[in-house]
Amino acid sequence: MADTPFAPVILGNEPGSFPHSVLAERHPAIISQVRDAFPYGPGQHRALDELLKSCTEGTVEPLPADAPDRDRWQEWDLADHTGRSWYDVPWLWSESWFYRRLLQAVGYFGPGAWQGVDPFRPFKRAELDAPETGEELAALDGLRDLPEEDRARALLHGSLWGNRADLGFRLSAAGAEAREPAPALVADDSETLWSLLPPGGAGTLVLVADNAGRELVPDLLLIAHLLTEGRAARVVLHVKPYPYYVSDATTADVVDALRRLRTAPGAAGEYGRALWSALGDGRLDVRAHPFSCAPLPYERMPGDLRADFAAATLTLLKGDLNYRRLVGDRLWPPTTPFARVTEHFPGPVGALRTLKSDVITGLSARTEDALVAAEGQRWRTDGTHALIQVSPAGRGASAATSRR
Numbered sequence: 069m070a071d072t073p074f075a076p077v078i079l080g081n082e083p084g085s086f087p088h089s090v091l092a093e094r095h096p097a098i099i100s101q102v103r104d105a106f107p108y109g110p111g112q113h114r115a116l117d118e119l120l121k122s123c124t125e126g127t128v129e130p131l132p133a134d135a136p137d138r139d140r141w142q143e144w145d146l147a148d149h150t151g152r153s154w155y156d157v158p159w160l161w162s163e164s165w166f167y168r169r170l171l172q173a174v175g176y177f178g179p180g181a182w183q184g185v186d187p188f189r190p191f192k193r194a195e196l197d198a199p200e201t202g203e204e205l206a207a208l209d210g211l212r213d214l215p216e217e218d219r220a221r222a223l224l225h226g227s228l229w230g231n232r233a234d235l236g237f238r239l240s241a242a243g244a245e246a247r248e249p250a251p252a253l254v255a256d257d258s259e260t261l262w263s264l265l266p267p268g269g270a271g272t273l274v275l276v277a278d279n280a281g282r283e284l285v286p287d288l289l290l291i292a293h294l295l296t297e298g299r300a301a302r303v304v305l306h307v308k309p310y311p312y313y314v315s316d317a318t319t320a321d322v323v324d325a326l327r328r329l330r331t332a333p334g335a336a337g338e339y340g341r342a343l344w345s346a347l348g349d350g351r352l353d354v355r356a357h358p359f360s361c362a363p364l365p366y367e368r369m370p371g372d373l374r375a376d377f378a379a380a381t382l383t384l385l386k387g388d389l390n391y392r393r394l395v396g397d398r399l400w401p402p403t404t405p406f407a408r409v410t411e412h413f414p415g416p417v418g419a420l421r422t423l424k425s426d427v428i429t430g431l432s433a434r435t436e437d438a439l440v441a442a443e444g445q446r447w448r449t450d451g452t453h454a455l456i457q458v459s460p461a462g463r464g465a466s467a468a469t470s471r472r
C-alpha cells in the first residue's frame with residue numbers, strides 16, 4: 069500500500085477509550101449474561117471465573133494441547149501474544165480470543181454433553197421471535213407495488229440498518245437502539261454497487277454476514293430479491309463456523325431465520341420459500357470458513373478464501389467487525405481512500421456498516437468536519453451513522469473480470 073499514511077493499530081490499553089471499555093466492561097458483562105442463561109455445572113462456573121480473571125487482569129495463555137484448533141491459533145499469532153496482557157495485544161485479536169475462550173469455558177468444543185451448545189442462542193432466538201421482527205416482515209407487503217429499483221434500494225437499506233441489531237453492542241450502549249439513526253449516510257457508493265449487480269446480470273454475489281436475527285433476516289430478504297429479480301445468478305453467504313461476538317450468524321441461525329421466513333404470511337413467506345428452493349438447487353450456498361472467526365484482518369486471508377472472493381462479481385461485507393477486518397483495525401485518517409485500504413482484496417468489494425468503533429476511511433473532508441462539529445468523536449462509535457462503500461477495483465479485479 070504505497071502512499072498510504074501510517075495508521076496505528078488499535079489496542080485496548082488506554083483507559084477511557086472505547087476499546088478499553090469493551091475489554092474491561094463488556095466482556096465481563098457477557099460472561100455474567102451467559103452464566104445466567106444456562107444451568108451450567110460447577111466445572112463450567114469455575115472455567116468462567118478463570119476466564120473473568122484472565123480477561124480483566126491476566127495474560128493470554130496457551131490453548132490446551134488437545135484443542136482442535138491449536139495449530140490454527142498458532143498461525144493466528146497466539147505464540148506472539150502468549151504471556152502479554154489482553155489490553156496490550158491488538159484489540160481485534162483480544163476480542164476474538166475472548167469468544168474463543170468463552171466457548172472453551174462452557175464446553176462448546178467438547179468432548180461432553182455441552183459440545184456444540186451455543187451460549188448465545190437464547191439471545192438470538194428471542195430476537196427472531198420478537199414482535200418487531202413480525203412487524204418488519206409484514207411491512208414488506210407494502211413494497212410489492214413499487215418499481216424494482218425502489219424495492220432493491222429499500223431492501224439494501226433494510227440490510228444496512230439491520231446492522232444496528234447487534235446484541236453485543238446493546239449490552240454496553242444503553243439506549244443506542246432506541247436513538248433514531250441519523251438519516252444521511254456518511255458515504256454512499258450505492259450507485260457503484262448497483263452497477264455491479266444490474267438486472268439480468270449473471271454474476272455471483274458473496275455476502276459476508278454479520279449478526280443473526282434482526283440483521284440476518286433483512287440480509288436474506290435482500291438476497292432473495294437479487295436472485296428472484298435476476299440481479300445475481302448465484303449468491304454465496306458466508307457465516308461463522310462457531311458462535312462469535314454474541315449475535316454473529318452461524319449456519320444454525322440461517323436455518324432458524326429461513327424457517328421463520330418460510331412460514332411468514334405475505335411477501336416475506338414468498339421470499340423465504342424462494343430462498344429455500346435456491347438452497348436446494350445451488351443458487352444459494354452457505355459457507356462457514358474458519359477464517360471468518362480469525363482475529364486478523366482480511367489482508368491475511370488464506371488462499372482458498374481469497375479464491376472464493378476473487379471469483380465473485382462483488383463481495384459485500386456486513387457490519388462493523390467485518391469493516392475493521394477489511395480496512396485494518398487502525399486509526400486511519402478518516403479521509404484515507406476506501407479503495408486504497410482495500411487494495412489487498414482480490415476483487416470488487418463493498419461494505420454495509422453502521423459505525424460502532426473508531427475505524428473509518430473514505431470520508432470527504434467536508435463530511436468529517438460536519439460530523440466532528442456536530443458530535444465531537446461520538447459519531448464513530450454510537451451506531452447512529454451508516455455507510456455504503458464500494459471499491460470496484462481490488463487487486464484481483466482484472467483477473468476476476470474475465471471470469472464474470
Ligand SMILES: O=P(O)(O)OC[C@H]1O[C@](O)(CO)[C@@H](O)[C@@H]1O
Nearest residue numbers: 234236278387388389390424425
Ligand atoms: O456486529 P458488528 O456490526 O460487527 O459490531 C460488532 C462491534 O462491536 C464491538 O464489539 C464493539 O462495538 C466491536 O468490536 C465490533 O466491531
